[in-house]
Amino acid sequence: MKRIIAFTLALPLIGLTPAQAATAERKPFGTLRDGRAVEAITLSNAKGMRATVLNYGAILQSVMVPDRAGRSEEVTLGYNDMQGYLEKPNYFGATVGRYANRIKAGSFAIDGRQYKLALNNNGNALHGGPLGYDKRLWTVEKVTDGPTASVVMRYVSPDGEEGYPGALTVTATYSLDEDNALTVEYSATTTKPTIVNITNHSFFNLGGEASQRSIYDHYLTIPADATTPVDASLIPTGEIRPVDGTPFDFRRPTRIGERIRDGRDPQIVFGQGYDENFVIARDVSKAPRLHARVEDATTGRVLDILSNQPGVQLYTGNFLDGTAIGRSNHAYRQGDGIALEPQVFPDTPNQPAFGSARLDRGQTYRNIIIYRFSTTAPRN
Template identity: 75%
Template sequence: MNYLIKGALLATAMIPLSAQAGEATRASFGKTADGKAVEAITLTNGHGMRATVLSYGAILQSLSVPDRAGKSEDVTLGYNDMQGYLVAPNYFGATVGRYANRIKGGTFAIDGKTYTLAKNNGPNALHGGLKGFDKRLWTVEKVTSGDTASVTLRYIAADGEEGYPGQLTVTATYALNEKNELSVEYTATTTKPTIVNITNHSFFNLAGEASQRSIYDHVVTIPAETTTPVDKTLIPTGQLRPVEGTPFDFRKPTVIGSRIRDGRDPQIVFGQGYDENFVIAKAPLAQPVLHARVEDPSSGRVMEILSNQPGVQFYTGNFLDGTAIGKSNHAYRQGDALALEPQVFPDTPNQPALGSARLNPGQTYRNAIVYRFSTTN
């Protein structure tokens, strides 16, 4: 019996420490167009997960997750070098802001003063402008190894940058724990009343970025009773539309491809697939709640997304056109990935009935997102 105990203790002692706790490492990832160095910070845990975050755009460059057989593969779209992010960024893995999603006509008003933004999406403003947070170099503030590996990045947006009022100090903290949860928390403070809506725009394919499988076989659940339907320029009409009886009813697990081409629904036509905000709550919550669950039957990978935000934009990569060549040297095409972006509702600054995106001095904006991974048999 004593020999058995001794053997068990020896076996335990021989387990590498790296398998017991998360690690964070730093490396070079090339340079920006004006020659500034970009860092890649890689977070790992003891269960086969690995996330790499760039100081450029606070981008999630890769995320490796085990399948049901324990094989880890990258499940996000992106590039292996800076050239791709400079030439054809496509918001792959990006932190988007100051205002994610669309603002009608590229204008909004605060306290009677009108602010004008770049119209970079037809007649509207999208994802913070021509040079939003996704195209800025962030400062690496802190890198931590331990039970939870993490990196905190900071960016200071100048008063007037891209047309938005107030100097905005933003932090993005990525953290990977031993429960196979990758969290991303965004915070922001301002020197003047402004609007803020920051989210992560990662494109996921749970079959693997290299699989060449579409996400149309993925099974999605979104616990939303309504959406905010849009006009032909993808601006909310101001109504809340019940999902019941429409292709947007994901309250029960539903295969994406089963209704994505239902041309009888004008929302499918306008978005060329799914590209709509689902209503999770009326206002930001104190703590994250489930926004969506995604399962890939082929690999067994399951991703749950939680956030404290009131809405989640569900987008099925409808405008990927084959011109972007990704990490596995494959052309990314329509349906190769999906995005689920927790945020306040689109065009909220112009539609008070949809909530508020206002941030005042002395307040702190917060979007807490959790990507929780598991597998099914």
């Protein structure tokens, strides 16, 4: 797969007053079971948007965004303290890797050598294994104020960790600008040939995390003509299936709940709702392109998600079962949040037709994700 150059967002400095400049603040968040301290870094702008990132799991812990009336509310699922992230993580806001999504039987080959990964999902490897990047303490490298506030974190994954070859040096950079765009850039280099697929697993509810309204009334647009359907174990079959005539056609704004219970489609049955990769393109691009738009008519909040990756996994929180009690003492259940995860296709190392997830020494992996928030007028 062709590697890309970095894409950056910048704002002109002319006319920007200190009151308009985004800020970054570091605070303690808690401790791990072994006593190591966890930090929270909060990025804020003058428009009332605030994003908080933990150096545990490089987790996007909180996103506060104004609605059309200017009221700022929490729009992600998550916890107020470390206890929740340690006991019921559910990948809320997490950075997942070394390989996001599933690898069949946790097995793949590079240059004729077979590698076996740690298994954690019905005999498959999911999101990097039981001790993936979401459960590692990252090092805070840099925190910056300015027109764009940012935090840079770093994690070095040893050769052989969870079964993956090569020592991988990973950075996660979160940046917030004055246009309510939160950019997450993942980059990685390796000491030997390996596979890489890193993404963010935030669950969003634009109606507000405390609203106790599901995301089924949100309108979703995904500019994809096809998906990669899965079998009963949620492993891709290898087919590229057109979305025409299926519940997966989101090429026009569609209410999420409109077809989420359509049991005539085996994909809905296997995933217990939406849990499928959409084909945005067949290669990594030089610049981010639109992957999805989510709209909540009640609050007017709109979220555009852009990335340079070829696929986006849509997941509607189907396996949330009420046992995770979130930051508003809300028992999270199916449909309380939507995750849209830009990435290469699941099980790509075992599916040559999907492209490549390989990274060689001297190359740099990059996944650039932009969460761009805005508001819209009421629907007629």
